[in-house]
Amino acid sequence: MSDPFKNSIEQLKKASNVLNLSEETLKGLINPMRVVEVFFPVVMDNGEVKFFTGFRSQHNNTRGPFKGGLRFSPEVSESEVKALSSWMTWKCAVADVPFGGGKGGVIVDTKTLSKGELENLSRAFSRAISDVIGPEKDVPAPDMYTDGQVMEWMNDEYQKITGSKSLATFTGKPLSYGGSEGRTEATGFGGFKILEAVAEKINLVPSETSIAIQGVGNVGFYFAHFAKEAGYKIVALSDSKGAIYSEKGLDPGLVMEYKKTHGSLSGFPESKDISNEDLLLVSCDVLVPAALENVITEKNAEDIKALVVIEMANGPVDPKADEIFEKRGVIAVPDILSNSGGVTVSYFEWHQNMRNEKWSKEDVLQKLSQKMKIAFDAGWDLSIQKKLYLRTAFYVLAVERVLEAGYNKK
Ligand code: NAD
Numbered sequence: 284m285s286d287p288f289k290n291s292i293e294q295l296k297k298a299s300n301v302l303n304l305s306e307e308t309l310k311g312l313i314n315p316m317r318v319v320e321v322f323f324p325v326v327m328d329n330g331e332v333k334f335f336t337g338f339r340s341q342h343n344n345t346r347g348p349f350k351g352g353l354r355f356s357p358e359v360s361e362s363e364v365k366a367l368s369s370w371m372t373w374k375c376a377v378a379d380v381p382f383g384g385g386k387g388g389v390i391v392d393t394k395t396l397s398k399g400e401l402e403n404l405s406r407a408f409s410r411a412i413s414d415v416i417g418p419e420k421d422v423p424a425p426d427m428y429t430d431g432q433v434m435e436w437m438n439d440e441y442q443k444i445t446g447s448k449s450l451a452t453f454t455g456k457p458l459s460y461g462g463s464e465g466r467t468e469a470t471g472f473g474g475f476k477i478l479e480a481v482a483e484k485i486n487l488v489p490s491e492t493s494i495a496i497q498g499v500g501n502v503g504f505y506f507a508h509f510a511k512e513a514g515y516k517i518v519a520l521s522d523s524k525g526a527i528y529s530e531k532g533l534d535p536g537l538v539m540e541y542k543k544t545h546g547s548l549s550g551f552p553e554s555k556d557i558s559n560e561d562l563l564l565v566s567c568d569v570l571v572p573a574a575l576e577n578v579i580t581e582k583n584a585e586d587i588k589a590l591v592v593i594e595m596a597n598g599p600v601d602p603k604a605d606e607i608f609e610k611r612g613v614i615a616v617p618d619i620l621s622n623s624g625g626v627t628v629s630y631f632e633w634h635q636n637m638r639n640e641k642w643s644k645e646d647v648l649q650k651l652s653q654k655m656k657i658a659f660d661a662g663w664d665l666s667i668q669k670k671l672y673l674r675t676a677f678y679v680l681a682v683e684r685v686l687e688a689g690y691n692k693k
Contacts, residue, residue, distance in 0.1 A: 288366030352426025471505020473624015498574025
């Protein structure tokens with residue numbers, strides 16, 4: 284399986300060729316500015332102290348404070364957080380939010396912890412990285428196996444250590460503790476806005492446009508929900524256990540209700556069960572991978588029928604598949620744009636916390652809608668002007684923005 288970091292470097296190299304950058308500048312764009320490793324004690328329920336290893340990779344802050352998630356998982360490693368932090372730099376630049384890229388995590392299996400131990404671990408990690416984070420330095424957010432509650436504990440601990448009253452050091456917090464309205468649906472809604480923007484460019488009519496979505500979790504579900512509301516036909520949906528197909532169209536709300544009572548999508552009325560591999564190959568106009576990375580490779584890229592692919596997962600199309608798409612003229616909208624709705628609303632949360640404001644959900648979604656459209660148009664126009672494949676255009680745009688902000692200046 285291809286490595287997402289290597290894939291991202293390949294994209295960066297393509298952008299660097301278009302921009303004629305020196306080897307030295309490219310090196311500066313690939314490597315994080317700072318990576319912090321911490322080893323910290325946590326008191327467990329039995330009174331014993333256990334030590335854990337955590338990381339924070341700060342890739343680039345030329346455009347603003349580092350921004351990106353914290354994951355608690357046994358698979359966390361220095362190389363993984365470095366890779367993911369660079370992705371955040373490009374995502375924030377494309378979305379044009381005033382942040383750079385960061386990512387971090389702790390090597391831990393949260394399933395082995397009680398709630399009290401999880402709180403102790405979150406607070407201890409916050410203390411361990413407190414020197415390098417802060418509202419104007421580095422603003423972490425939830426990621427795999429961390430959530431709003433973990434962010435609340437970490438922010439609270441940060442306040443105790445620093446004496447600050449600010450809620451802006453962490454985003455993705457609960458609504459009752461400085462969180463933003465609209466964060467839950469932000470990524471799926473942002474992706475739907477990208478669908479609308481593509482539809483406008485290539486004249487897709489919603490009622491005549493069929494969509495297959497891999498993964499009906501937070502992102503996939505909200506994408507499906509908003510697309511269905513707008514009149515698009517959702518012909519296939521899936522979860523980790525399998526997929527369903529209906530030529531007539533599926534109602535995502537009813538599918539989720541069915542999943543809750545039956546434990547899977549299999550057997551949903553008036554649909555047929557298909558495999559997750561087949562979901563990618565069904566006859567449809569728009570394919571939305573919203574689950575895992577590297578699901579579209581040279582093995583299946585030729586057989587994909589969709590004309591448009593909107594990447595909602597991180598890195599679902601590998602570079603070989605991308606070359607095939609480019610040759611075939613498939614419009615693949617890259618993850619650094621399509622799933623940037625989440626980080627954009629995180630920016631809105633930070634902005635509200637910094638100014639002690641509280642925006643309504645309508646306000647948040649309307650502002651997000653505008654930002655997604657502006658971001659899409661900038662990359663789309665560049666791809667037309669410079670005759671670039673869409674993904675390359677978005678990387679060029681992101682790199683240009685970081686360089687324009689002064690990254691390679693003395
Ligand atoms: P989630 O855990 O809510 O949902 C993931 C979905 O994928 C679930 O429905 C799960 O059953 C399904 N799935 C897992 N394995 C599968 C498989 N083999 N085949 C098909 N489906 C499978 O996660 P999410 O928050 O919806 O995130 C989905 C993707 O979007 C991830 O790649 C994530 O990194 C990316 N993403 C999420 C956000 C966000 O704000 N949540 C932001 C940016 C990117």
